[in-house]
Amino acid sequence: MAEHTYSTHLVWQGSTGEGYRAYRREHRAVAPPAGTTVALSADRAFRGDPAFLNPEQLLVMAASSCQLLAFLAVAARAGVDVLDYEDEASGFIDDGSPPARISTITLAPVIRVAPGTDPAVVHKLVEQAHEECYIANSLNSEVTVEATVL
Known part of the structure; x- marks a missing residue:
């Protein structure tokens, strides 16, 4: 079988300076060559936004x-x-x-x-x-x- 490599690109911006409870969990990822950007967050149990995939x-x-x-x-x-x-x-x-x-x-x-x-x-x-x-x-x-x- 041939070798295959799968790459993704993930981006988060914000600040953890105010501690665990305060920073944003939302981030986004893409897996080129697919152009679809996936909006992600943590699970609600981990202070994430349930409107996004985790x-x-x-x-x-x-x-x-x-x-x-x-x-x-x-x-x-x-x-x-x-x-x-x-x-x-x-x-x-x-x-x-x-x-x-x-x-x-x-x-x-x-x-x-x-x-x-x-x-x-x-x-x-x-x-x-x-x-x-x-x-x-x-x-x-x-x-x-x-x-x-x-």
Whole structure:
């Protein structure tokens, strides 16, 4: 496999001179060559603005997106016609169990396939995709996939 590098650019401006409670958590990031700027903040629990995405959400979103893309690839290679895929993903942090980290991510995709497709084959492809997912393979968090096949 070839090597790939992923770069981002992040910007924050403000002052921490007034202490932890006072500084702004809002910042922005871009990942060239994509031109979309993402406005970010901390989670509300960490004095952030809930109107913006936070890093914890981005991590869960990345795991969900990677699973989708890996699944679509293995399904296409296996000749399985996937018609719809929708995931309700969640991540969990237990502040009382150091070190602070997202310890579990649960992906719950609902996958609709062409009529006559064997659900067992789809579940096997979900597992294969999970094993091939770059993001899940990069994390030390437990990532589980609980797929529903329609």
